[in-house]
Amino acid sequence: MHPFSYVKVSDIAGALAAGRRGGRYIAGGTMLVDLMRETVERPSTLVDISALPLRDVTVTARGGLRIGALVRMAEAAAHPKVRATYPVISQALELGASPQLRNMATIGGNIMQRTRCAYFRDVTAACNKRDPGSGCAALGGFNRTHAILGASDQCVATHPSDVAVAFAALEAIVRLVGPDGRRGVAFADFLLPPGSTPEREQAVRPGELITAVEIPALPRPLRSGYLKVSDRRSYEFALTSAAVALHVRGGVIREAKVAAGGVGTVPWKLPAVERRLIGERPSEALWAEAARLAAEGARPLAHNKFKIELLKRAVERQLRIVGGTA
């Protein structure tokens, strides 16, 4: 680990002042300390934001939910409002990492987490994300866990977060504050596919601070849930996952929000699946037909062809779990 200086700030203006001078924010530290130890990350100053007043979960004026950036994964998952209104968020959180890590890690840090591609973490390997222009060891290497959707010839790494898949499905908004003031970024625009700049992973400007993730209100009743498929039942990243939210009224699906994880370079929203569902009556045949559209455009690598079928089956199963059969 490289040496660094440390400052703890107690309000947002103090954080922004420190961020403007090149300080790196640290929240739970579960990603940053790990990557610093591997010397993948080498910040010269850590700005400890854990005392900032960003720890509330509130219902917004429009009836949505606002989760402060510093709410810990464990707290967000257990929060009665989150559990009652968006089970998909609670489930995605509780199926991620471990109880110990969830006691430390924050919502803001979670959506800022970097890929778990083994070559990215290995500073002796070629990796365009860590060292732009150096190549991509995963392309011709061991790429079983890598992306089948959204990749470029520069990088094929998946985004590792579970809760980000739920946020993508629900079309969350990331609230930020920076030197130029406050703004909101739609989740679809927040995490960036690699393209020709795999080192840029989030639409966060230098020195900007995430203040909250806001979930827009959705029509009720809303049923939702998260399915995670991984090599180990728990404490393991997703090979494939599916976040589903459905609003069914009068026996007809009026609203459908679906996204997949573990398969894309970013959480993968599935608009074709959503469109196929809306206006239809829940049935076994519908789940199967809609899920067939989940892998549209998929391009497998040498070792991850199985993810295409796995993705379709995961989406079908989760549609059935959430939607039931009429």
Next chain:
Amino acid sequence: MSSELPDSRVPPEAEPASRLSRRTFIAVATATAAVGGGVVVVRNLVPGPSPLGTTPAETPPSGRVSLTVNGKRHTAEIDNRTSLLDLLREQLGLTGTKKGCDAGACGACTVLVDGRRVNACLALAVRLEGAEVTTIEGLAPGEDDDLHPLQQAFIEQDAFQCGYCTPGQIMSGVGCIREGHTGSREEIREWMSGNICRCGCYVQVVRAVEQAAGGK
């Protein structure tokens, strides 16, 4: 693909999170200090005009931290890079807490910080000013041979072979019981999954946690 949205494309924020106008400042201190105003604690031993200078000095930035471990107050001079795990083992001589992966992936280093189970390998000691830490050494109630009920249960259920993961398992089990995730063996399994056992004592670990939780 556009990387961001003008605010017009997303609804504006309902209520501001905090007051940007509030006057704040960054102070520099060489020791632990509770400073009024904008900054709670600042540690920075880098000489020079900018407290947030981007080039660290040759001597690693370091500082001092005061925290309570197993009821006893400690003040230690530490390099900022020191993890809680290394502080406990290398500086305070508390080697009961184990280092497995040093990356958050095994749970061997589990301790309680302010009552919650965490991975000590990923906790920077410099951030723990004022924290209350409980390690395996601090679990038993008295000086004599008394054991914590979960320690006793680990013995009775034969919940270890080599014992390397055991302090972490027990501290995690204490957290699991406090959190109330002991409703069934299935629930215990899931909520103890942050602790890897190379010897494969999982079945016995679950039984021990169940026993201590009063489930049987």
